[in-house]
Amino acid sequence: MKPSPAITLVDRLASLGDPVRLRLLRLVEGQELSVGEIGKVVQLPQSTVSRHLKTLADAGWLARRHEGTATLFSLVPDDLTSDARTLWAAVRGQVDSQDELKEDQKRLRAVLAERRTDSQSFFGRHGGEWDDLRNELFGGRFTSVALLSLIHRDWVIADLGCGTGNAAEFLAPFVERVYAVDQSGPMLTAARQRLERVVNVDFVEAAIETTGLADASVDAAVCVLVLHHVEDPASALGEMRRILRRGRGGGKVLIVDMLSHGREEYRRLMGHKHLGFSKDEMTRMMTEAGFVDCLYHELPEEPDAKGPGLFAATGRCG
Numbered sequence: 001m002k003p004s005p006a007i008t009l010v011d012r013l014a015s016l017g018d019p020v021r022l023r024l025l026r027l028v029e030g031q032e033l034s035v036g037e038i039g040k041v042v043q044l045p046q047s048t049v050s051r052h053l054k055t056l057a058d059a060g061w062l063a064r065r066h067e068g069t070a071t072l073f074s075l076v077p078d079d080l081t082s083d084a085r086t087l088w089a090a091v092r093g094q095v096d097s098q099d100e101l102k103e104d105q106k107r108l109r110a111v112l113a114e115r116r117t118d119s120q121s122f123f124g125r126h127g128g129e130w131d132d133l134r135n136e137l138f139g140g141r142f143t144s145v146a147l148l149s150l151i152h153r154d155w156v157i158a159d160l161g162c163g164t165g166n167a168a169e170f171l172a173p174f175v176e177r178v179y180a181v182d183q184s185g186p187m188l189t190a191a192r193q194r195l196e197r198v199v200n201v202d203f204v205e206a207a208i209e210t211t212g213l214a215d216a217s218v219d220a221a222v223c224v225l226v227l228h229h230v231e232d233p234a235s236a237l238g239e240m241r242r243i244l245r246r247g248r249g250g251g252k253v254l255i256v257d258m259l260s261h262g263r264e265e266y267r268r269l270m271g272h273k274h275l276g277f278s279k280d281e282m283t284r285m286m287t288e289a290g291f292v293d294c295l296y297h298e299l300p301e302e303p304d305a306k307g308p309g310l311f312a313a314t315g316r317c318g
Contacts, residue, residue: 001022001271007059007060008210009083009084009087011060012060012061012083012084012089013060013087013088015055015061016087016091016125017060018055018065019098019100020042020044020048020171021052021055021056022091022094022095023042023090023095023098023100023104024038024042024049024052024056025056025062025095026092026095026096026101026104027041027042027064027108028062028073028075028102029073029077029092030074030075031074032065032072032073032074033072033073033074033111034070034071034072034073035050035053035070035071035305036070037047037111038053038073040107040111040260041104041107041108041111042104043107049316053073054163055080057073058142059082060080060081061075061084061088061263062074062075062144063075063076064079064081066170070276074173075088076107077134078307082313083150088158091271096228097200114139120138121225124297126274134159135274136262137268137298144170145170147174147295148170148171148174149174151171151174151175151220152175152219152248152249153174153175153176154175154176154248155175155176155248155250156175156176156177156178156179156217156218156219157171157175157177157178157179157219157220157221157222157305158178158179158181158183158211158213158220158221158222158240158243159178159179159181159222160208160211160221160222160223160226160236160245161173161181161182161208161222161223161224161225161226161227161229161241161283162180162182162187162188163182163184163187163190163191163224163226164190164191165180165190165191165192165195165201166186166224167222167224168180168191168195168198168201169195169289170196171222172195172200172201172254175200175288176200177200177201177202178200178201178202178207178261179194179201179202179211179218180201180202180203180204180234181204181206181208181211182204182206182214183205183206183207183208184207185205188203189206191203195241201287207258208223208230208236208239208240209230209232209235209236209239209263210239211243212240212241213243215243215246216242216243216244216245216246217243218243218244218245218250219244219245219248219249219250219251219252220242220244220250220251220252220253220254221240221243221252221254222241222252222253222254222255222256223254223255223256223257224256224257225257225258225310226257226258227255227272227274227275228256228257228258228272228273228274228275228277229271229272230273230274231273233274233277233285234288234289237285237286237288237289238289238290240253241253241289241291241317244317245317246317251316251317252314252315252316252317253285253286253291253314253315253316254312254313254314255282255313255314256299256310256311256312256313257276257310257311257313258275258276258277258307258308258309258310259276259277259278259298259308259309259310259311260275260276260277260281261275261276261277261309263275265306274310277311281312282294282296282311282313286313286315287315289318290318291315291316291317291318292315292316292317292318293314293315293316294313294314294315295313295314295315296312296313297312297313298310298311299312
């Protein structure tokens with residue numbers, strides 16, 4: 001609220017000449033109320049309330065904010081001029097002593113409780129379809145992307161077997177640097193094209209078993225749907241342990257891959273070296289590579305997914 005310089009102290013005094021306006025100001029001090037809510041509290045028609053609010057707004061007392069089809073009014077003393085704050089402080093004490101105000105405060109509590117009930121009723125009516133409604137309004141990716149904000153801003157992360165850069169694209173805005181490592185030249189070319197405007201991604205053409213990255217140079221390593229292509233997964237996990245550094249909350253590894261399955265055709269059609277990994281197998285390999293606190297979670301299956309189920313395995317440097 002930025003009152004016009006033309007508003008004088010006399011204007012403000014004149015606007016306070018009606019007891020109803022004093023009650024309205026006291027109600028909206030420190031909180032936003034709509035015309036309808038104010039009308040319920042002071043038990044006056046909305047047209048009468050609107051007229052009084054206009055007078056107060058014109059005199060620079062009120063802030064207005066639109067929310068949907070409603071206009072919300074509030075009095076924020078810190079936004080007033082020093083003269084207006086002094087005037088309001090003097091008048092406010094007189095208003096607080098009136099019996100009418102005590103009744104107003106009781107009705108205000110009821111109106112605010114009704115507002116909360118309306119909100120709860122909305123979610124009660126729409127709870128079953130909330131995901132669809134939320135996706136329609138905001139899209140389906142914002143939750144997973146927002147959760148990346150939990151990552152330390154100064155981390156350096158190695159995306160091992162980065163492919164076309166999907167994981168690196170998610171991670172880069174939230175960390176200091178990403179090393180996108182892949183032994184396939186065409187994959188790295190696609191990743192470079194995808195991330196051409198991203199300045200904090202370094203591309204490294206190398207196998208994940210021999211990345212060429214320095215010892216203890218990254219805070220976290222991620223390996224998404226790659227380990228089943230590697231002839232010796234234990235060697236790849238050992239390389240991850242070598243490049244990870246402890247401290248700064250890091251030293252962590254994340255492996256996403258397929259659960260153990262029996263689809264032998266994957267070896268012939270897609271060159272898979274391993275048909276997924278069981279919990280015992282994955283935990284054993286990670287422990288032998290020097291990781292501790294190893295966890296293995298089966299990920300929820302997508303209804304339309306045709307491949308085997310997936311897991312996420314995590315650990316930290318021991």
